[in-house]
Amino acid sequence: MSFDYDLFVIGGGSGGVRAARVAAAEGVKVALAEEDRYGGTCVIRGCVPKKLMVFASEYSGMVEDAAAYGWDIKPGPFSWDNFKGKLHAELDRLEGVYRKLLANSGVETFDQRAKLVDAHTVELADGTQKSAKHILLAMGGRPVMPDMPGVELGITSNDIFHLEKLPEDMLIIGGGYIACEFAGIMHGLGVKTTQYYRGAQILRGFDDEARGLICEEMCQRGIDVHLGTNILSMEKDGDKIRVKATNGTERLFDQVMFATGRAPNTEGMGLEEIGVQIGRKGEVVVDEYSQTAVPSVYAVGDVTDRVNLTPVAIREGMAFVETVFKGNPTPVDHELIPTAIFTQPEMGTVGLSEEEAAEQEPIEVYATSFKPMQQSFAGRAERVLMKLIVSKATRKVLGCHIVAPGAGEMIQLAGIAVKMGATKEDFDRTVAVHPTMSEEIVTMKTPVRSA
Incomplete structure (x- = not known):
């Protein structure tokens, strides 16, 4: 049986776009449908605009801090209009980059909603039907609101x-x-x-x-x-x-x-009608290779509600291409994923929490909380936290948790060590970088408690 495409991707977010591009680079004939803006939640409605807003919001305390360091800087009002204009211009630029990447990769795109008709057929909003040997669901998720008056x-x-x-x-x-x-x-x-x-x-x-x-x-x-x-x-x-x-x-x-909360975008997609299993939260149920109950249909990213992070969706998309088009079955590794939360103060975390680890095995906890030099000098009372969870039996670092300015940057590097299976003694052997906040990660010698 001949098909219009080897692969049809539904969803133009990070996972779907990466899978489409990588597959097309292998000579696969690929099409992609997106009903909204290219870039998905992360680029258009999530990580990118949010992080730019985080940057904007952090300037509010800098004038006061600068004065403590000898600078005579006068505070001024924040202009939402000025910032919003630049923000949306940047999002437009990034969407253009996504579109260009797909076009340059030879991926045919359809700017409209698509749903499944059968295991090898999708129907576009204009009624056109396209057939594909493989279909990849990458529709992402959406915020949900409670059922209440007003x-x-x-x-x-x-x-x-x-x-x-x-x-x-x-x-x-x-x-x-x-x-x-x-x-x-x-x-x-x-x-x-x-x-x-x-x-x-x-x-x-x-x-x-x-x-x-x-x-x-x-x-x-x-x-x-x-x-x-x-x-x-x-x-x-x-x-x-x-x-x-x-x-x-x-x-x-x-x-x-x-x-x-958020919910996967699976409603009205015709999934259950063709045999794709949907979980109780509305997620597409997949195996370790991102394959659904319908062999020709796969799913990656937030629509599967596994680990809802952009880099994870990208990895799932690449593993899908390895499995389906390169003949190299590649399960997705969802263990020990470093994560940043851009709260103020920021948090970086990888591995098990103290509570999770204690339920699993005997542990030692190494932790320190202190006022960092830069903020303390400026008269701020803010505190930071550096914390390691260590297995008593293997001495492996099971978890690392940082609450501090720049915690996301720190946890990316600490995540490498934890993923490699570093022990507490490996951390101890590492010479500290002084004076930094992160040096505390390698200078904590005595556990504060055991469990």
């Missing part, structure tokens, strides 16, 4: 980059990394920021000591964090939004942002 008055992380003006007073609902990152961003940009989270502590799933320090520092910086608090309803009150909370309070906000 929810339509709120926004999600997708909308925050398009605000006409910055609110004076904002409520962020949620306790995950997206909620916490945007709480820091909006506070840094001069917005009076409140955060409600229904749980006992923010950043569930991360190391308890690390997330506790982040919450404490967020509060000290002026973010009004309310734990054990959710909202019951929202209603319009003049130009503001009246929010009723489970703690019995009613408050007015200019803007309310929900960061209460």
